[in-house]
Amino acid sequence: MEKRNNNVKAFISFDKVSKSFGATNALINCSVDFELGKIHSLVGENGAGKSTLGKLILGIYKLDSGAISIDGIPASFSSPTEAVKLGLVGISQELSLLPDRTVIDNIAMGRETTFGPFVSSNKTKEQVLKVMDKYDLHVDPEKIVGMLSVADQQKVEILRALNTNARLIVFDEPTARLAGHQVEQLHSLVRSLAKSGKAVIYISHYLEEILAISDTITLLRNGQKVRTESASNETRDSLIEGMTGRDVGSLFPEISKIDPTKEVLLKVNKLCRNNEFQDISFEIKKGEILGIAGLVGSGRSELALTIYGDRLPDSGSIEFCGNKVGLKGISDSVKLGMAIVPESRRDQGLMLERSLLENTSLPYLKRFASWFYGINKSQERKEVIDSCVETMVKHGGIEKEVQFLSGGNQQKVLFARAAMGKPKLLIADEPTRGVDIGSKQVIYELISQLSKVGEAVLLISSEVEEIIGIAHRTLVMSKGKVVAELSGSELKKSTIMEAAFKQ
Amino acid sequence: MNKALEFSKKHGIAIITIVIFILLAITTEGFFTERNLRNIIDQQSTILIAASFMTIVIISGNFDISVSAIFVVSPLFTLFVENATGNLFLGVLAGISIGLCMGAFNAIVVTYFKVNSFIATLATSFMFFGLGYLISDRSLMRPAGEAYQQIARTKIFDITSAAWLSLIIVIIASILLTRTRFGRNVFATGGNQEAARLAGINVARVQATAFILLGGAAALAGIVSSSRSISAQPSDDFSFVFAVLTAVIVGGTSIAGGKGAIWRTVAAAFFLAFMSNGFNLNQVDPLWQRIILGLVIVIAVAIDSWSQRRNV
Incomplete structure (x- = not known):
């Protein structure tokens, strides 16, 4: 086992870690250290490997090669349960709460104070309130979680992590569903978590957020680490350049004037x-x-x-x-x-387990269908391919299920669908x-x-x-x-x- | 290598069925004979008729337990009308119609009143079973004419009309599911109901249509079955729907909806049929047959869910 140079005490370190899914290499020879008391952000385009890295830490994925060590001791864990035992917890984009149960039940889930085989609800409540006080993070403990706002639900999830004595918390796109002032609140909370000695891994698409909140930033591109830098050495432009590997002029295209008549x-x-x-x-x-x-x-x-x-x-x-x-x-x-690109592509937009073809042509099938012959598949294929070209969907064949596309491309599929209607x-x-x-x-x-x-x-x-x-x-x-x-x-x-x- | 794995994942149930077929053909005397195979095909016909449309209902995101009740009631009503009018055609028409009506009743309860389909069809099952006792006056019914038994027993090219009927139904259901707009809408509705709705699909109509068609198919299956035994009898017997569901689920059609195929159901129905036929020919104790059957279903479903799982 190699010795780490120990002037900085890494809490968890990744050494030449690789992970692939089938033919795609999600992470290649990646070495990163995460320290206690620091907010460490992962930045990259979709498919760059940031979420993969997060999920390796949380035991959701198993690594193919390389090593992970915690406090300098080689660690091997291959399930979320084991990761939680080691103090590694995640707050994900899609919240994983029991919507019909109370705040207390959710926070204490799996860690209720028991008396013999029975749950002691008073003691459990006491313990939950103690955690709330300790981090000065309060949510009405008797409320049903499903009735809370998204921001409060997120707090419940964070409290649950704190209740397990987490030492490292991974935030994966935590602000995607929050409004402006709620984002601010979350950020100050994240900062105070770091101050109290937790290691925080922060994954987000919002570069301003990343720059505002991070101590350290690791840039990933196509599964490889580009660099790890102190946040003060990065700017929005340097990050974009590092992420895409090219200079990105203005993000927004020229918008033509509208004719008032x-x-x-x-x-x-x-x-x-x-x-x-x-x-x-x-x-x-x-x-x-x-x-x-x-x-x-x-x-x-x-x-x-x-x-x-x-x-x-x-x-x-x-x-x-x-x-x-x-x-x-x-x-x-x-x-x-009319055509719509709905708010949530997973819940309202796509049939993830169906093909790109079926997803794209769905509202306009009438055009290809006749009573006697059924669907004219060759005509349908042609129009779907045209539409995908027009909307620049990158795909490995229109018969493939859309769940295998990246988030950005899934979103473009919705535009391809809309484009088919020439709305x-x-x-x-x-x-x-x-x-x-x-x-x-x-x-x-x-x-x-x-x-x-x-x-x-x-x-x-x-x-x-x-x-x-x-x-x-x-x-x-x-x-x-x-x-x-x-x-x-x-x-x-x-x-x-x-x-x-x-x- | 990768391609072979991919192929076996996708066609797992078909491969298992072919393997068991070959195994039995080699090891078991009396299996690979024309008569035995013809028998198996004939026996599976009622299950195939109902299971094809059950597959569609399940893909659309619902469940239908009342298939058993429709299976029992329809032939009773067919014979009731046949006895009263002496007209077989009218009787069959009435039997299929009452099946379609019962399907429509399920559809209303599930899509309009939004009752969970499992609960709804369990409840309507009891109503339909009761209707069966009412129609038959709690007694065994027999056809008035000789023609009734010909529905299932006529031989065309040495194969029974029951088997031909099931073949036709399987083909119709497959075409509906894979080649028509209705089929696409079924997959979309089961795959993501909210997304289907926002794409402009009348989700309730799609699900209702699936229920009604299944009602008709279950009725036909009931008539074929009673034609074979030249009688019909009221009962509270749920076993038919379990045989149907077993075929659909062992075939790998997802209970969550949005995924599945009729060929899978057909393959699974034959897989199960070959197995129980193999047991009988090898004179396995029926007690052990059940245990092994249950075990094989668990293994088949486990393998299928493992192979369809995403590569994590």
């Missing part, structure tokens, strides 16, 4: 839906990209789904190309020329969430192309930069109401955020 495509008038949004009125012209900003839970997605015909409004009207929408449901909206209006809800920079660029390019050929885009996003970068005009929503309409020079981060937080 163009006809109105969508007209929303005094739209209300109980508890979701009230009194929403706006218009979109052909070729216009209308951004909708606002916090998660401000009613943006509900509004989008109502316009798409998924649910009926309580009052008000939606007029699309001169037709009333919403009375006959989604299939009618699709026929009229007049595209509703894109968080189109770049959890997507690497390369794919982001492609998606922005696609949206700007749509606008150029006269299609309208309703762009809903939590990323203010994105809205500023490509929207012609922006509505800011807060608590179900439109609180501001901004365009041109008013489109600034500060004005949007100010409006979004207005009560």
